[in-house]
Every structure is written in structure tokens, then in C-alpha cells.
Amino acid sequence: MKVRLNFISPFVVGGIKLVSNYIESIDYIPGNVIRAALARYILNNCHYYDPDEVVTIDGIQKKNWVYFKDKPRCSDCKLQTLCQKLGDIRISFFYPKDTMVIPSTLMMCKMDPHHGFVDRLIQQPRCAKCEGGRGRVEFVSGLLKDGKKYNVVKSFVTRTAINRYTGTAKDGSLYSLLAVSATLQDQNTGYEENVFEGQILGLTPQELSIIDELRIGKYTSVGLGRCNVTVMDEKMDTPDVSKVIQSLKEFDAQYKRNNGINDDGCRYFAIKFISDAKLDFGFADVNEYMSTDQYKAVWLKALGINLDVQVEKVYAEVFNFRGYDTSKVGEDKREQPVHMVEKGSVIVFKTHLAFDKVIDYFGSLEGFGQDTDNGFGKFDYHFGGVC
Amino acid sequence: MSQGLINILSPKPISFSEFKKLKEEFKGKIKDADSGIKALLEDYWDVPYYFSDDQDGGCWSSVRDAAHLYVLLNYLLYGRPGMPFDTTKFYRQFFEDSHDNIKEFIVNIAAQKPAKLERDVQVDLVLGSIYKIKKYFLENNRIKDIRGASTIIKYMNEELTRQFLSQRYIEECALYCGGGNVLMLLPGGQGSEACRQLEECFAKVSLTAKVAFEFISCTINELFNDYSQKMRALHERIEERKKTKVYPINPDSDLEEIVIDGKKIDFTCVERINSRGEVCRLCSVRDAKYIVITPEGRMAACPSCMRKNMVGKDKAIFYEEYQRVIGRSPKWDVASISDLKDSHGHVAVIYADGNNMGNVVMNIRNPLQNMYFSRKVDYTTKRCVYSAIHKVMRDHARFEAIALGGDDVFIIVPGDVSLEIVNEIIEGFDRSFNYELTMSAGICIAKHNTPLQSMFQVAQAKLKSAKALARESGVKYGTVDVEVIESNISVDLSTSRWALFPTDSLKLSKFINVIKRMKDTKGINRSQLYKFRHAARELKPYEFQLFYAYQTARLSQDYSTFVAEIFGVDPRRFSGLIENPNAHKGKPFVSPWEDIVMLWDCVGGGEDSVS
Numbered sequence: 001m002k003v004r005l006n007f008i009s010p011f012v013v014g015g016i017k018l019v020s021n022y023i024e025s026i027d028y029i030p031g032n033v034i035r036a037a038l039a040r041y042i043l044n045n046c047h048y049y050d051p052d053e054v055v056t057i058d059g060i061q062k063k064n065w066v067y068f069k070d071k072p073r074c075s076d077c078k079l080q081t082l083c084q085k086l087g088d089i090r091i092s093f094f095y096p097k098d099t100m101v102i103p104s105t106l107m108m109c110k111m112d113p114h115h116g117f118v119d120r121l122i123q124q125p126r127c128a129k130c131e132g133g134r135g136r137v138e139f140v141s142g143l144l145k146d147g148k149k150y151n152v153v154k155s156f157v158t159r160t161a162i163n164r165y166t167g168t169a170k171d172g173s174l175y176s177l178l179a180v181s182a183t184l185q186d187q188n189t190g191y192e193e194n195v196f197e198g199q200i201l202g203l204t205p206q207e208l209s210i211i212d213e214l215r216i217g218k219y220t221s222v223g224l225g226r227c228n229v230t231v232m233d234e235k236m237d238t239p240d241v242s243k244v245i246q247s248l249k250e251f252d253a254q255y256k257r258n259n260g261i262n263d264d265g266c267r268y269f270a271i272k273f274i275s276d277a278k279l280d281f282g283f284a285d286v287n288e289y290m291s292t293d294q295y296k297a298v299w300l301k302a303l304g305i306n307l308d309v310q311v312e313k314v315y316a317e318v319f320n321f322r323g324y325d326t327s328k329v330g331e332d333k334r335e336q337p338v339h340m341v342e343k344g345s346v347i348v349f350k351t352h353l354a355f356d357k358v359i360d361y362f363g364s365l366e367g368f369g370q371d372t373d374n375g376f377g378k379f380d381y382h383f384g385g386v387c
Numbered sequence: 388m389s390q391g392l393i394n395i396l397s398p399k400p401i402s403f404s405e406f407k408k409l410k411e412e413f414k415g416k417i418k419d420a421d422s423g424i425k426a427l428l429e430d431y432w433d434v435p436y437y438f439s440d441d442q443d444g445g446c447w448s449s450v451r452d453a454a455h456l457y458v459l460l461n462y463l464l465y466g467r468p469g470m471p472f473d474t475t476k477f478y479r480q481f482f483e484d485s486h487d488n489i490k491e492f493i494v495n496i497a498a499q500k501p502a503k504l505e506r507d508v509q510v511d512l513v514l515g516s517i518y519k520i521k522k523y524f525l526e527n528n529r530i531k532d533i534r535g536a537s538t539i540i541k542y543m544n545e546e547l548t549r550q551f552l553s554q555r556y557i558e559e560c561a562l563y564c565g566g567g568n569v570l571m572l573l574p575g576g577q578g579s580e581a582c583r584q585l586e587e588c589f590a591k592v593s594l595t596a597k598v599a600f601e602f603i604s605c606t607i608n609e610l611f612n613d614y615s616q617k618m619r620a621l622h623e624r625i626e627e628r629k630k631t632k633v634y635p636i637n638p639d640s641d642l643e644e645i646v647i648d649g650k651k652i653d654f655t656c657v658e659r660i661n662s663r664g665e666v667c668r669l670c671s672v673r674d675a676k677y678i679v680i681t682p683e684g685r686m687a688a689c690p691s692c693m694r695k696n697m698v699g700k701d702k703a704i705f706y707e708e709y710q711r712v713i714g715r716s717p718k719w720d721v722a723s724i725s726d727l728k729d730s731h732g733h734v735a736v737i738y739a740d741g742n743n744m745g746n747v748v749m750n751i752r753n754p755l756q757n758m759y760f761s762r763k764v765d766y767t768t769k770r771c772v773y774s775a776i777h778k779v780m781r782d783h784a785r786f787e788a789i790a791l792g793g794d795d796v797f798i799i800v801p802g803d804v805s806l807e808i809v810n811e812i813i814e815g816f817d818r819s820f821n822y823e824l825t826m827s828a829g830i831c832i833a834k835h836n837t838p839l840q841s842m843f844q845v846a847q848a849k850l851k852s853a854k855a856l857a858r859e860s861g862v863k864y865g866t867v868d869v870e871v872i873e874s875n876i877s878v879d880l881s882t883s884r885w886a887l888f889p890t891d892s893l894k895l896s897k898f899i900n901v902i903k904r905m906k907d908t909k910g911i912n913r914s915q916l917y918k919f920r921h922a923a924r925e926l927k928p929y930e931f932q933l934f935y936a937y938q939t940a941r942l943s944q945d946y947s948t949f950v951a952e953i954f955g956v957d958p959r960r961f962s963g964l965i966e967n968p969n970a971h972k973g974k975p976f977v978s979p980w981e982d983i984v985m986l987w988d989c990v991g992g993g994e995d996s997v998s
């Protein structure tokens with residue numbers, strides 16, 4: 001079901017850095033952050049919550065762990081089913097209302113943002129709307145709304161750093177927060193809203209509607225991240241296979257034309273990540289030279305695609321990410337570092353297979369990489385341009 | 388090609404007799420020089436070279452570039468990789484009056500005429516780029532680590548690249564290197580191996596800086612006659628590599644030391660950690676392997692951060708350059724950002740770069756123009772920055788440069804001189820390029836203990852809005868935007884809270900000029916300006932106007948005169964507030980006092996000493 005979060009205070013998600021005193025929120029909310037907020041909500045309302053209780057999950061000791069305790073008062077607890085289902089529900093990334101992720105193959109006119117986009121895969125890299133039709137273009141990333149590049153409103157907050165043990169100001173140093181404060185701001189009327197949307201699967205609207213207010217992200221104890229949760233609708237539309245094949249064929253033709261490829265025996269298609277993906281590239285500390293073609297083979301392996309396709313082109317941003325697992329017991333709450341492929345990354349494949357085979361296979365995938373239950377690794381076909 | 392572009396892509400013409408005098412003078416200098424000719428030539432990077440007194444075309448190469456290219460072409464034609472090549476002989480030969488077909492070729496290339504070498508050979512054009520540099524710099528907020536990162540980048544980009552070339556080929560193979568980029572021309576068949584070795588070499592030193600090298604093969608004639616198309620193809624290849632390349636998470640190498648500018652930095656003496664699973668305290672992502680000593684005590688560090696930390700312990704690299712350009716060293720050796728604070732505790736991060744650079748690059752037709760232009764941009768940017776700092780702060784000069792190369796400026800200065808310095812930099816840059824190229828800057832002013840990463844973030848956002856103004860308004864001058872982060876005040880980066888900013892440098896000069904006159908005027912003082920600002924925030928417009936009329940009647944009409952001048956309104960009609968030109972979009976008035984207070988605090992300082 002489609003779910004809406006209506007924020008009533010700014011929020012900070014992701015990007016914590018203990019040493020730097022600087023925390024900038026990302027402009028989207030990964031599923032695990034929502035799950036953590038739900039867990040906190042359940043614990044705060046649980047009759048049997050014990051902050052010191054330690055449970056062992058997959059060999060790791062955890063605190064603040066939500067599981068159904070099946071004790072006397074649980075049977076009439078309002079949160080009973082939410083509590084029982086929490087481990088099984090699937091949560092997508094949440095994005096600002098009415099926005100979509102910009103595919104990394106899009107380029108924008110350097111002179112005039114109103115000139116729109118060209119897609120590097122199916123068009124030459126120049127702006128036709130500029131005088132002379134050869135305006136310079138540059139790659140863009142981020143979010144798109146109504147066909148235009150979109151930014152959430154972020155507010156800068158600088159505070160004196162507080163020592164977490166003594167509650168006093170730390171040696172005069174400051175920390176700053178760059179929090180997401182609005183998704184829409186009208187300069188004329190002063191109207192503001194901060195609304196994010198995404199999907200939650202495995203819960204009924206009734207089970208979710210019990211929650212009056214969630215607190216999402218960091219610094220919730222000082223009032224950040226408060227939001228109301230509403231269910232938009234239940235059903236999800238499934239795309240028409242013949243239409244998808246048609247779009248894939250059109251893309252194939254356009255891609256070939258743009259790149260001067262004259263080969264009817266092979267087909268090209270592209271996917272774009274609509275969320276970040278945690279991929280295992282298999283090298284953590286090897287620093288060995290590889291050719292661009294070798295990297296493409298590495299990509300195919302990391303995606304774990306078991307189909308007769310080759311990676312033709314990669315348009316990706318990859319960064320190293322090391323998250324926190326606050327439920328871990330002990331001082332060390334860090335997770336293992338992973339390669340994170342940024343949302344918007346596009347991969348072009350080449351294959352000899354027919355498109356219905358491609359659709360069969362890709363349609364069966366939940367997503368790529370780890371943590372797909374929390375919305376990581378979600379993808380769509382990319383047909384070129386803004387779509 | 389337009390005259391304006393020619394002026395940017397080639398040195399200013401001089402008379403032939405003047406040239407002959409310079410040439411004789413230079414020949415005298417190199418008479419006894421063995422291997423130092425290359426260094427001597429650096430002084431002639433902006434002097435045109437004339438092969439004959441009737442050379443036409445309007446676009447000349449510099450003495451330096453023509454001589455370099457002559458040696459390089461001879462090497463490509465007659466040299467062999469791995470074999471010694473006597474560059475000195477060819478430098479001398481170049482300055483002799485005899486003609487040969489390589490000189491002929493260079494003449495035609497410079498004049499943008501069809502050029503052809505009788506004996507053509509295959510070459511590999513190699514492009515290297517260190518990208519996402521700012522991410523590599525700003526993994527934490529500590530100035531010494533950032534400085535170390537900056538030093539490592541510069542070392543790899545310049546020293547290491549030259550070393551690589553001189554060991555295997557000749558240094559002249561580099562058409563340019565600096566600002567994170569390298570372009571070189573190698574003997575045919577060498578490209579693939581050179582790309583591999585350079586990437587490996589850079590990775591071994593920096594571990595985590597992102598680097599890509601790519602090459603294309605063609606003949607010399609093809610390259611020089613179809614240069615822009617070849618460069619485009621090469622750029623496309625390197626872009627593809629950047630977007631496909633994946634980096635290891637915890638890279639390490641067995642590098643024991645590096646020697647930067649003759650100074651050895653030893654990594655073997657650093658204490659190692661035995662325990663596993665500790666996270667680096669400096670980047671907070673990679674696994675720690677070492678312990679580094681910092682002012683805050685011992686910290687677990689990953690190999691990459693350890694190297695930055697060790698390299699950054701030394702003096703800033705840009706001070707020596709400052710001294711070369713200005714003729715004296717900056718007064719302060721900045722050890723931490725707080726050494727840069729002004730009397731109110733403020734520092735400013737200045738982040739600037741050139742506008743319209745891509746358009747010029749797109750018009751470059753041959754390697755000579757490329758060589759000249761990249762050097763000119765680099766020299767001009769540095770000279771403008773150092774001169775601006777010197778001009779504004781004089782003997783009290785203190786600054787930190789994090790990145791300064793190509794058209795990139797990323798420096799930190801005291802808050803109370805920041806606007807003047809920016810203005811001087813932009814004016815100098817714009818003038819040097821006859822306004823064919825301009826510079827835009829974003830400034831973030833904040834308390835000295837504000838995290839640098841946040842300040843950089845804000846400066847970056849402000850550079851963006853400054854550049855948008857330059858693009859949209861079509862002004863001839865460079866542009867500036869500024870933000871002041873005050874404690875416990877939230878700032879929305881998507882809108883400007885100033886009435887005067889973003890603005891162009893012509894207007895900024897005027898503001899600065901008026902503020903300085905204000906400061907010289909008795910009866911105008913800072914606390915009164917703060918009072919006006921506060922009152923304008925708190926009171927309703929008509930209440931404030933009454934308050935203002937009463938105050939200025941009591942104090943001085945000078946406030947109105949100056950403020951009206953800055954805002955370009957009639958002083959007789961000025962009532963303490965400025966009529967909002969976009970009144971339909973909200974308030975009928977805007978307060979000028981936010982801007983005035985900010986200008987007052989960011990102009991006219993520089994004499995204060997550090998506490």
C-alpha cells in the first residue's frame with residue numbers, strides 16, 4: 001500500500017559522522033529508517049519493554065529488539081499484529097511527494113535549466129533549444145518533479161555541541177545540522193509542506209492506522225522527525241507486459257541509432273536504480289588495476305544476474321557506506337562497510353535474448369543486492385529520457 | 388576565431404625587434420645551461436614566439452610552448468621509450484635560426500593553417516583526472532588532514548607525473564598537468580601500459596583518491612589537424628571509466644615513504660593497531676590500522692587517513708607559492724582555523740571558479756592553445772588570489788588554501804576581509820581575461836569553530852546562486868553570493884536573505900567603497916547599526932520608520948545618506964526601509980540593515996591580530 005508521511009518538524013536522516021560535528025540529512029528516507037521508527041513506536045507502547053533485555057539474533061546480541069512476546073497483556077494490545085508482523089513487512093524508500101529519481105544518463109542545458117533534458121543513451125550531448133542547437137549540457141542527479149530538477153528545502157541549524165555524558169557544552173565546538181524542513185514552499189503565500197511517500201507491504205491499512213505519530217531519523221528526542229502517517233491506497237498497479245516490451249523495443253532502436261549500431265542480432269536495454277543498492281563487488285581491499293571492460297564484468301557479477309546478458313555501459317555513482325546498528329549491544333554499533341550504488345544509476349545491457357525472456361527474468365527479481373526488504377536495490381527499466 | 392578568444396588562447400603580441408632582443412637574451416642564458424633550459428623557459432610562458440618577421444595568423448604560441456612542442460615532436464619522431472634522449476640538444480636546435488620541417492609544422496599549427504609532417508607516426512594521447520577531489524579533502528574537519536590531502540593530490544598531479552614521465556619517456560610529454568588533470572602525448576603503443584601504471588601509482592600513494600586515466604591512439608597529423616574531435620573522444624572514454632570504476636573499501640599498500648618537494652615523509656614509524664574491527668576516527672568509514680597522534684589525543688586511523696595526517700603535519704604548500712608571487716611570506720603560519728578568526732571570531736570560506744570555461748575549451752583547436760590556456764588560467768588564478776590577499780591584508784596576511792589550481796579557488800580567510808578579498812580576486816581575474824572569462828564566488832562566513840564541511844557546503848550553494856546570476860543576467864562581471872551562519876539561527880540555502888546579494892563585482896566594489904567611507908565617518912558605529920537591524924526585525928514597518936526618524940534626527944543623517952547610496956535610492960525619500968520592488972510578492976518593505984551589518988563586519992578589517 002502507498003503510505004504518506006506528513007512531517008510536522010524537520011528531520012535528519014543518514015549521514016551521521018561522529019568526528020566531524022556536521023550532519024547533513026539526505027533528501028529521501030530508506031526503508032530501514034522507517035522500520036526503526038516503527039520499532040521504537042512499538043517499544044514505547046509495549047507493556048513488557050525492558051531496555052536492558054538482550055536477545056541473540058543470528059549470533060549477534062541485540063537490545064531494543066522487537067519481537068512478539070506472547071504474554072498475557074499482549075492479546076489485547078492494539079499493536080499486537082504490527083508487533084508480530086514487523087520482521088516480515090517490506091518497506092520501500094520514501095521520497096518527497098510527486099518526485100522521481102533522475103536517471104544518471106540525463107543531461108541538462110548549462111545555460112538555461114528550462115531547456116529541459118537530453119538522455120545521453122538516445123541523444124547526442126547538446127542542447128537543441130539553445131541558439132544554434134549546440135548548447136552545452138551537463139549531467140544532473142537528484143530528484144525530478146513536474147519534469148524539472150527538484151530540491152527539498154533544507155535548513156541549516158548550528159548548535160553548541162553537548163557532551164552526551166555530562167550534558168554540558170563541549171570545549172566550545174559547534175555542530176551543525178542540515179535538516180530537511182519542507183518539500184514544498186510557496187514564496188507568495190508562505191505555505192509549506194513536508195510530505196514523503198513510499199510503500200509498505202505486508203500490513204493492512206487498519207494495522208498501520210493505529211499509529212498516531214511517528215518519529216523518524218535522528219535527534220527525535222529534541223523534537224526532530226515528527227510525522228503523521230496516512231495510507232493512500234491499497235492496490236498497486238501492475239504494468240502491462242506488452243506495453244513494456246514495446247517500450248523496450250523503442251529504446252533498443254533509439255539506442256542503436258544514437259550509437260551507430262547496426263546489428264539486428266543483439267538487443268539493448270537499460271535499468272535504473274530507483275533506490276540505493278548495496279552490492280557486493282567482492283573486493284574490499286584489493287587495489288588492482290582493471291580495465292573498463294573488466295569493471296563491467298565485475299558489475300555483472302555483483303548484480304548477480306543469472307541470464308545471458310552482458311553489461312554494455314555503466315552510469316553509476318558508488319560510495320562506501322558504513323551504517324550504524326543501534327540495536328547492537330556494546331560500544332561498537334558500526335556495521336560492516338558496503339559499496340552503495342547511488343539511486344539513479346543506470347546500467348545498459350546487451351543480449352541476444354528476446355525481450356519476453358528478459359522481462360520474465362527481471363520481473364522475478366525483488367531487487368539487487370542486500371537489504372531489499374528495506375527498499376534497497378529497487379530498479380525499473382529505463383526507456384530513455386524523463387519517464 | 389574571435390579576437391577575444393585569440394587574446395585568451397595566445398600571448399599578447401610584441402614587436403618583432405623586441406622579440407629578437409628577447410630571443411638573443413634567452414640564447415645567451417642557455418649557452419652554458421645543461422639541463423636547466425626547461426626551467427628557464429618557464430619565465431617565457433607568456434611571450435609570443437615568432438618564427439619569422441612576417442608570421443601572420445594572429446594566434447601565436449608562447450616561447451615556452453613552441454620549444455616544448457619542438458622537443459616533444461622530435462622525441463616522438465626519433466626517440467624510443469626507455470632509451471635516453473638528449474632534450475637539451477633539441478632545445479638548442481630550436482633556438483637556432485635554421486629551418487626544418489618540424490618548425491614549419493609548428494608555425495602552421497600555431498597559425499591554424501593545415502599542417503602536415505612528412506614523416507608521420509602513431510602516438511597515444513593520454514588523459515588523467517583526479518576526480519571528486521573535494522570529497523577526498525573533506526572527509527573530516529581537521530585543517531591539517533585536509534591540508535595533507537591537498538598536498539598529496541598536488542604531489543601526485545605534478546611531481547609524481549613528471550617523475551613517471553622522466554623515468555620512462557621525457558617530461559615534455561606532458562602537455563599540461565595541474566588542477567587534478569594531466570594531458571600527455573606518448574609514443575604510439577604506450578598508452579595502455581601508461582594508464583595502468585599511473586592509476587596504480589596514484590592508488591598506491593593516496594589509496595582513496597579517485598583517479599582515472601584513458602588514452603586514444605592516432606597519428607600526429609590526425610591529432611593536430613582534428614584536435615577538438617580527438618579530445619572529445621578521449622573525454623568520453625574517461626567519463627565512461629569514471630562512471631564504471633569501483634573502488635575497494637579498505638585499500639592499503641606497502642608504501643613506506645613519500646618524498647614531496649625533497650622532504651621525506653616516513654610511514655613506517657607509525658604505530659599499528661593490533662585489534663581488528665576498529666573504525667577509523669578520521670573518516671568514520673574505513674577500518675583502522677594505525678594510531679595517529681592528534682591534539683585531541685591518540686586516534687585510530689585507516690591507512691588513507693594516516694597518510695593525509697602525516698603529510699599534513701607540515702607547513703601549508705601554498706605559502707611558498709605565495710612568497711614566490713608576492714615576494715614575502717604570509718605573516719602567520721596557520722595551525723588551526725581559529726588562527727584565522729577576526730576580532731569577532733569569524734572566518735570565511737571562499738569557494739570560486741571561472742564561468743564559461745567550457746565554452747573556451749570547446750573552441751580550442753590545437754595542443755598549443757591548450758597548453759597556453761591551461762597555464763594562463765592556473766597562473767592567473769593563483770596570482771589573483773595571492774595579490775588579493777596581499778593587497779587587502781598587507782603585512783597581516785594570513786590564509787589557508789585548500790585547493791588553488793586551474794580555475795579552482797577554495798581558501799579560508801578572516802571574516803572581516805573576505806568580501807574585499809573576493810572582490811579583488813574577481814576583478815583581477817576578469818581583467819586578465821578581458822572579461823571574456825569571469826569568475827564567480829560563494830562565501831560562507833561563520834564562527835571559527837563551525838565545522839568546515841558545513842561552511843564548504845554553504846559556500847558551494849552560494850557559488851551556485853552566484854553563477855546563476857552570472858548566467859541569467861548576462862552581466863559582464865564576475866558575481867558573488869554570501870551567507871553568514873550565526874549560531875542557533877536556521878538558514879535556508881535555497882533562498883537569499885539579502886537584498887543586495889547575489890551581486891556582481893562592479894556593484895560589490897561600490898558597496899565596499901561606501902562601507903569604508905562610512906567607517907571613516909565619525910558618529911557612525913557598529914552598535915547603532917546592530918540596533919537598527921534588531922529594531923527592523925522586531926517592529927512593524929511604520930513603527931520602525933518612526934523609530935528610525937527619531938534616532939537619526941538625534942544621531943546623524945549620515946546613516947541615511949550612505950545606506951541610500953548603497954541601495955541606489957533617493958536619500959531624501961529614504962525612511963529606514965527599502966521599498967520592495969516585488970511588493971506584490973509579499974512585504975512592501977525590506978530591511979537594508981541585514982545587508983549593512985553584514986557588509987560592515989566583512990569589510991575593512993585585516994589589521995586585527997590573532998588573540
Ligand SMILES: [Zn+2]
Pocket residue numbers: 045046047048073074077079080083
Ligand atoms: Zn505488546
Ligand SMILES: [Zn+2]
Pocket residue numbers: 109110111112115127128129130135
Ligand atoms: Zn539550452
Ligand SMILES: [Zn+2]
Pocket residue numbers: 667668669670671672673688689690691692693
Ligand atoms: Zn580513515
